Amino acid sequence: MNNVVEKRNAGEESAVGRFVENLKAAPHRFTETMFRSGRPHSDRTRSTFVFGNVFLHLHSVRTHRWSLRWSATWGLGIAAFSCFFVLVATGVLLMFYYKPYPDVAYLSIKDIHFVVPTGRFIRNIHRWSGNMMVVIVLLHMARVFYTAAYRPPREFNWVTGMGLLAVTLGLSFTGYLLPWDQLAYWAITIGANIAQSPREVTDALGMTQWFDVGGLQKLILLGSEEVGEEALIRFYLFHVMILPLALVALIAVHFWRIRKDGGLARPVDADTRLGPPSGEVYPVFTEAPQKTYSLAAIVKGRTAVVGRGPEQTIPSMPHLLFGEAAVFMLTIALSVILAIFLDAPLKEVANPAVPENPAKAPWYFLGLQELVSHSAFMGGIGIPMIVLIGLGLIPYLDRETEGTGIWFGGPGGRPLVVGSAIFGLAAVVAVEAFVIRFGWIRQWWPNTPQLVVTLVNPGTLLTFLYAVYSVWCLRKYDSTRAGALALFTCFVCGFVVLTVIGSYFRGPNWDFYWSPSQWPGH
Amino acid sequence: MTTDAKPTQTARSRLEPEAMPRRDFLGLAAWWSAAAALLFGFLGAMRLPKAAVLPSPSKKFKVTLPASVATGQPYVPAGRSVAIYKDGANVYAISTVCTHLGCIVKATDSGFDCPCHGSKFAKDGSVLKGPAPKGLPWVELKHLGGDIFLVDEGKAVAAGTTVIA
Numbered sequence: 205m206n207n208v209v210e211k212r213n214a215g216e217e218s219a220v221g222r223f224v225e226n227l228k229a230a231p232h233r234f235t236e237t238m239f240r241s242g243r244p245h246s247d248r249t250r251s252t253f254v255f256g257n258v259f260l261h262l263h264s265v266r267t268h269r270w271s272l273r274w275s276a277t278w279g280l281g282i283a284a285f286s287c288f289f290v291l292v293a294t295g296v297l298l299m300f301y302y303k304p305y306p307d308v309a310y311l312s313i314k315d316i317h318f319v320v321p322t323g324r325f326i327r328n329i330h331r332w333s334g335n336m337m338v339v340i341v342l343l344h345m346a347r348v349f350y351t352a353a354y355r356p357p358r359e360f361n362w363v364t365g366m367g368l369l370a371v372t373l374g375l376s377f378t379g380y381l382l383p384w385d386q387l388a389y390w391a392i393t394i395g396a397n398i399a400q401s402p403r404e405v406t407d408a409l410g411m412t413q414w415f416d417v418g419g420l421q422k423l424i425l426l427g428s429e430e431v432g433e434e435a436l437i438r439f440y441l442f443h444v445m446i447l448p449l450a451l452v453a454l455i456a457v458h459f460w461r462i463r464k465d466g467g468l469a470r471p472v473d474a475d476t477r478l479g480p481p482s483g484e485v486y487p488v489f490t491e492a493p494q495k496t497y498s499l500a501a502i503v504k505g506r507t508a509v510v511g512r513g514p515e516q517t518i519p520s521m522p523h524l525l526f527g528e529a530a531v532f533m534l535t536i537a538l539s540v541i542l543a544i545f546l547d548a549p550l551k552e553v554a555n556p557a558v559p560e561n562p563a564k565a566p567w568y569f570l571g572l573q574e575l576v577s578h579s580a581f582m583g584g585i586g587i588p589m590i591v592l593i594g595l596g597l598i599p600y601l602d603r604e605t606e607g608t609g610i611w612f613g614g615p616g617g618r619p620l621v622v623g624s625a626i627f628g629l630a631a632v633v634a635v636e637a638f639v640i641r642f643g644w645i646r647q648w649w650p651n652t653p654q655l656v657v658t659l660v661n662p663g664t665l666l667t668f669l670y671a672v673y674s675v676w677c678l679r680k681y682d683s684t685r686a687g688a689l690a691l692f693t694c695f696v697c698g699f700v701v702l703t704v705i706g707s708y709f710r711g712p713n714w715d716f717y718w719s720p721s722q723w724p725g726h
Numbered sequence: 727m728t729t730d731a732k733p734t735q736t737a738r739s740r741l742e743p744e745a746m747p748r749r750d751f752l753g754l755a756a757w758w759s760a761a762a763a764l765l766f767g768f769l770g771a772m773r774l775p776k777a778a779v780l781p782s783p784s785k786k787f788k789v790t791l792p793a794s795v796a797t798g799q800p801y802v803p804a805g806r807s808v809a810i811y812k813d814g815a816n817v818y819a820i821s822t823v824c825t826h827l828g829c830i831v832k833a834t835d836s837g838f839d840c841p842c843h844g845s846k847f848a849k850d851g852s853v854l855k856g857p858a859p860k861g862l863p864w865v866e867l868k869h870l871g872g873d874i875f876l877v878d879e880g881k882a883v884a885a886g887t888t889v890i891a
Binding site for chain 2: 434438561
């Protein structure tokens with residue numbers, strides 16, 4: 205009691221005064237405590253800004269100048285992640301109104317479209333981001349392949365990326381059923397029967413009775429023999445829970461490995477290619493370097509940054525983070541613009557008795573649909589498996605070092621890619637034109653055994669042509685990388701041309717038409 | 727420099743390394759049993775999503791064949807994927823579910839056309855063109871008297887099986 209009186213007498217602030225002072229300073233102090241080390245003005249605070257933040261510390265503190273050139277990545281990885289972020293945000297919003305039960309589902313989508321405030325806009329953004337994510341993931345894969353960025357020590361991250369591609373397509377496909385309209389119902393019927401298509405082979409071999417892997421796959425996928433309420437709730441579960449969780453886990457591994465594998469791939473002579481840093485670049489180590497890490501243990505082995513100085517690196521904050529923010533904003537802007545001008549489609553409510561004519565899958569599966577129009581098993585399972593396994597094996601078969609980190613790097617280089625593109629386009633157009641004009645085995649010899657029709661069809665012929673061409677390139681340039689460049693380029697050409705044919709040149713009964721205006725009325 | 731005097735090929739003693747040290751063996755056994763436990767746990771859990779009772783609607787239904795159906799003209803009962811034909815006194819039913827990827831084929835004057843991937847079938851259901859691996863199955867039909875028939879979409883019969891009305 206005496207002390208308080210003494211303090212007051214000494215002319216110090218009263219408790220109320222201090223309280224008011226603290227109250228005034230609270231917002232400022234709150235910001236200070238949120239960011240542990242203050243504003244990023246010096247090299248030291250710039251690094252603490254990155255590693256002192258739980259969301260940013262996956263970045264390295266400094267980034268190589270090579271990785272920051274737009275042409276190194278075109279920002280595709282961050283763009284794909286941005287799409288996923290937008291999809292989660294809009295997806296959660298849609299879940300407020302969506303009800304996963306047949307017919308009710310369709311009505312709830314109608315509600316979202318016509319009644320719910322901003323519902324149509326949010327659904328459109330969700331749809332466009334989903335489409336963009338598929339495109340961007342494919343482009344990202346092409347970028348990594350053409351810059352040979354899958355090479356040691358980044359092999360495993362390429363495989364993780366394959367997993368991400370598969371989960372992305374799975375998310376897109378499961379989302380396709382949810383509106384429960386005609387488009388959804390028949391696309392999923394086709395998809396489920398593709399899962400069942402190993403029966404085409406087991407039937408031909410007469411062993412379906414005791415080994416029916418196709419039937420089992422369809423049963424697990426649909427929970428029934430037909431697309432119905434069981435299938436809808438399963439697809440919903442996959443779309444909002446199982447696959448997003450798998451995607452998040454894979455993204456975590458993917459990002460973490462980028463960091464651990466030494467950042468982005470770059471050529472060995474990147475430093476000489478870049479030349480000395482420009483004057484604008486914040487100079488390296490203007491202050492005495494301070495240890496910013498703690499060593500838990502010293503272990504033997506190589507790490508990606510041993511023996512490399514920081515001279516060609518610049519602080520991630522702001523150089524990398526601003527770039528990422530720019531990509532993020534561009535991605536969102538694009539999906540919002542598309543969402544404003546183009547509505548997500550919604551057809552009539554699903555009718556199990558009458559298929560759409562033509563019944564088309566999502567556009568990125570229309571290349572596959574073109575292949576399954578020749579054989580369900582080879583087109584829907586056989587060839588995609590060959591492609592996926594082939595892509596996954598690339599980093600383990602190409603152990604060369606020439607051209608890492610350079611666009612179209614490696615023996616053959618750009619001329620080889622151009623040649624392969626010409627061959628790839630010519631082959632797929634020739635095969636498709638032949639089939640459209642002259643038909644295939646069954647029309648010529650109706651009694652051909654099914655196994656022959658399954659194994660020898662336009663899709664497998666095209667795969668064979670591409671493989672032969674790739675081996676020819678491999679021998680010509682005496683390089684696995686050259687073979688891989690040829691095969692990958694052919695695969696891209698085949699994918700694009702088949703998708704375009706499936707999208708624009710197939711009409712009712714999957715017949716060929718030069719334009720939809722020639723479709724017969726129905 | 728001294729070198730260790732190595733005993734020349736004596737009987738194995740406890741001091742010599744075993745083919746696989748006991749600890750390594752136990753360690754491996756522990757890992758493999760953990761992996762086996764996970765595998766069988768996963769397989770056991772996978773029994774749940776494989777439905778034991780299928781919720782599919784009944785595939786048997788009664789149908790009254792209208793007298794107006796002419797010979798060779800398909801009659802498709804509403805909501806069903808079966809085309810019923812009259813051929814004089816003979817009546818038969820052919821499934822309209824495409825054997826390729828499960829789309830519903832359309833009965834036309836020349837046979838059946840699939841809208842999804844262009845398979846074409848003859849009047850008797852056999853494949854003419856396209857990716858379908860098998861012909862359309864004929865399904866079981868029972869005559870219940872008068873114009874009433876019992877159709878079982880789930881039960882295939884040999885092509886050419888008819889019932890006499």
